Amino acid sequence: MPGHSPITILQQVFGYPAFRGQQQAIIDTVVGGGDALVLMPTGGGKSLCYQVPAIARQRLGHGCTIVVSPLVALMHDQVGALHEAGVAAAFLNSTLSAGEAQQVEQDLLGGRLTLLYVAPERLVTPRFLGLLQRLYERGQLALFAIDEAHCVSQWGHDFRPEYRQLAILHEQFPQVPRIALTATADAITREDIAERLQLENAARFVSSFDRPNxxxxxxxxxxxxxxxxxxxxxxxxxxxxxxxxxxxxxxxxxxxxxxxxxxxxxxxxxxxxxxxxxxxxxxxxxxxxxxxxxxxxxxxxxxxxxxxxxxxxxxxxxxxxxxxxxxxxxxxxxxxxxxxxxxxxxxxxxxxxxxxxxxxxxxKRVQTGKLDALLALAEATDCRRVRLLGxxxxxxxxxxxxDNCLHPPEVWDATDLARKLLSTVYRLHEKTGIGFGAGHVMDVLRGKDTDKVRQFGHQAISTWGLAAESSETELRSVLRQLVALGALQVDSAHFNTLRLTAAARPILRGEQTLQLRHVLATPRKRGQRDGSGRSRPSATAHLDGAGQERFDALKAWRSEVARTNGVPAYVIFHDSVLAAIAAEAPTTLTALRGTSGVGEAKLARYGEELLRVLETTE
The missing domain is CATH 3.40.50.300 (P-loop containing nucleotide triphosphate hydrolases)
Known part of the structure; x- marks a missing residue:
């Protein structure tokens, strides 16, 4: 039926004309009762991938969707936004009183909710599982959406042990489809998510990780x-x-x-x-x-x-x-x-x-490898985005x-200075049998007469003063890059002293050259844009004077409505929606209906007020 179709829900409830990227395929899979594992970047529209199926399956008689999220702020924001769109939604978390929580449970059992957001700790309690069992037996569990799914993996960046218990959803409610979503997971984390949540046979959707803006x-x-x-x-x-x-x-x-x-x-x-x-x-x-x-x-x-x-x-x-x-x-x-x-x-x-x-x-080995990848990104002289997406x-x-594309960094042959630094680390250890930190290594190489240099007699080692012409900034930059490359290791168990690794050998032997980023002598001057020279971006950049006046009036109206409703302003309308209304200056509800981001519920609730605000700016 038309009212149950995902595209109709997208247009009427959320006010968007069309799906983006893989949203349509994901939603069709889940509405049809299939499982899905979704990787989609922040801002890519992940929420719609379970909100639209939740509404569709509820309209088809399948009941309520349970959204598992560890994030109280997200629950509040999304439930507020769903209410604004005319969708029956609620959350169960620690911010509710006992009476409020009881009312939500009654609404759940009474079939009055389309989506319920719940933390994983609460979901796996016997009490809540009992509520779900009652719904399951009545055929009123439409979907499980597991947000921030990377939290289930020990290889992920935000592992939460309670997520491991979510496998019970498949074991106890095998007929209910599941969708797991995350914005961030490398290959090893993806496999771990699938295994831990028993989603090995789920359809996988991996969107581009690129955030070009x-x-x-x-x-x-x-x-x-x-x-x-x-x-x-x-x-x-x-x-x-x-x-x-x-x-x-x-x-x-x-x-x-x-x-x-x-x-x-x-x-x-x-x-x-x-x-x-x-x-x-x-x-x-x-x-x-x-x-x-x-x-x-x-x-x-x-x-x-x-x-x-x-x-x-x-x-x-x-x-x-x-x-x-x-x-x-x-x-x-x-x-x-x-x-x-x-x-x-x-x-x-x-x-x-x-x-x-x-x-x-x-x-620890996995985490060290992940850190090394980040250090390689930080030290990169080529495109950051290519490295990040790679x-x-x-x-x-x-x-x-x-920054590297807009202002290609200067690189230089740092092989000789790197060899001097590595040789100094080796000779300091050879002479005294103990390691030394970066500051002392640089002092020796620059020939500085310090108390520590005199205490250990380090004026006598062969690299003393060999880099007297090099600045501390330059030496520290090369040291940092040698650590990032793995040629030097910082021994945290011994006062952050430096020691050589096997990767230092080919550099010391002259078998490997190093082209490193050159240190800028001075920072960019005040007022100089770090980029194309364009001014700060704005949702209203395309508006003329009259359009900007309409936008400002709409924004003031939105602030007042948000304050009255106790929600962030963007829950009412995003800036981009107000900018589109300001640009088009509709004079009728029919014309306003065509604006992206204005669904039927918001049109009914705010349409006349929006037109009235626009009239006052004429």
Whole structure:
């Protein structure tokens, strides 16, 4: 029947004219009762891949869809957005009172819900499984959607043990189709997801991992806070953004420094009390131009579409984490930036965390390999996007929109200096039988007269002063790249001292040359765009003066409606929808109905108000 067809649901409920990419094939598979494993980038429309089937199967009489998600923020946002679209949805999580949770359970058993979002910990409790069993026996379980499916894999970047128990869904409810979705999983993680969730026979859909609207930039870390301030001031003044730091203390320091610099910034980390974290997150979601400085505890499940930049002041653990975190920028498809400052200490810290982990050796080897892949991306002199997509098994061409494509880095033959550094590490150990850190190695090679040099008599070794003409910045850059290449290893068990690896031998023997990135002497000047020179992107770039006036009026109206309804503004309408309405300036509900993103429920609820706002700007 037409009302049950996916395309009709897409157009009438969500207001979109057509499916994108593999959405149609995924949805048809699941609506037909098949299982699916879906890999689709953030912003690629994953939610529709289970929301549309949920509505279709509910209309066909199959009952409610259970969405498994570990993310409270995502549950709240998506349920709010579904309510705005006229879909009966609810969530069960720790934010509900006992009475509210009981009402949701009654609505579930009463057949009054199309989708129910639930955390994995709650789903596998005997009480909740009992509720599901009652629905199953009545034929009223339509679908299980397992979001953030990478959490089931120990090889994934966000492993959560409770996800392992989700295999019970197939064992206890074998007739209910399942769809598992993730934005980030390499080949080993994909296989682990399929095995752990018993989805070996599921249809697999792997979309392109490319986010062409994101510009990737990685800079050498010198004065990271000053570099960050310069980046925000020159490129993203007044924009919403996320800044990731490794420690809670660093989060606080950076947030305070940005505020002193006039940036509307707030901290977010696990050390803050729950009320403060929630208040800060709500401000970030509901207000414009707010910058959140956070540990990786922040961001998963955040649907805010207009995050214009994600900045890393510390190196993430692996490419999956980097991709997931940077993917929170530009969900609306408009140009955005992923910026990271990276230095030798980042490598030391990440290596130490792996070495000191209580995990088994096999796990440590995998994590070391993943870190090495990220270091190769950071040190790359060719296209960042080609490297990033290649990690996920996707071939691509140079993008023309990363820092290396826009400003090809200078490379130089660093073989001689690398040999001097490696030889110094070897001779220091040979002379004293102990290792030394990067600072002392550089002091010896530059011929500096320090207390430690005199204490150990290191003026006597043959490499003393051989690189006196080299700057500390240049030496540190080569050292960092040697560590990234695996020729040097940082021994975290012995005060972060350096030691040679087998990969150093061909360099020392003159059998391998090294073409390394040249260190820029000075940072880019203030006001110089790091890219094409274009000004900041905007959903309204195509609007004339009258159109911009209409957009501003619509935006003010949306803010008031969002405040009244207690939801983020983008849950009412995205900026892109308001910009389209402002450009088209419809005068009738029929004309407004044709705007992408305006479904039937929103048209009925807000159509007359939208037309009235447009009239006032004439």
């Amino acid at each position: 994101i510009r990737y930039t990685i800079v050498e870390k010198r004065d990271p806070l000053a570099q960050l301030k310069r980046f925000i001031e020159n490129e993203h003044e007044g924009d919403a953004g996320v800044v990731y730091c490794q420690s809670r203390r660093r989060v606080e320091e950076v947030a305070e420094a940005l505020v002193r610099d006039g940036v509307d910034a707030m901290p977010y980390h696990a050390g803050l009390d729950a009320a403060t974290r929630q208040a800060n997150q709500d401000r970030f979601l509901r207000e414009e131009g707010v910058v959140m400085v956070a540990t990786i505890a922040f961001g998963m499940g955040i649907d805010k579409p207009d995050v214009r930049f994600v900045a890393h002041l510390d190196l993430p653990r692996n490419i999956e984490s980097y991709y997931q975190e940077t993917g929170r920028a530009g969900r609306d498809g408009l140009p955005s930036q992923a910026w990271m400052a990276y230095g030798l200490q980042d490598v030391v810290n990440q290596r130490r965390m792996i070495d000191e982990s209580p995990a088994e050796d096999a796990f 990690y996920f098994g996707e071939e691509s061409r140079p993008c023309g929109n990363c």
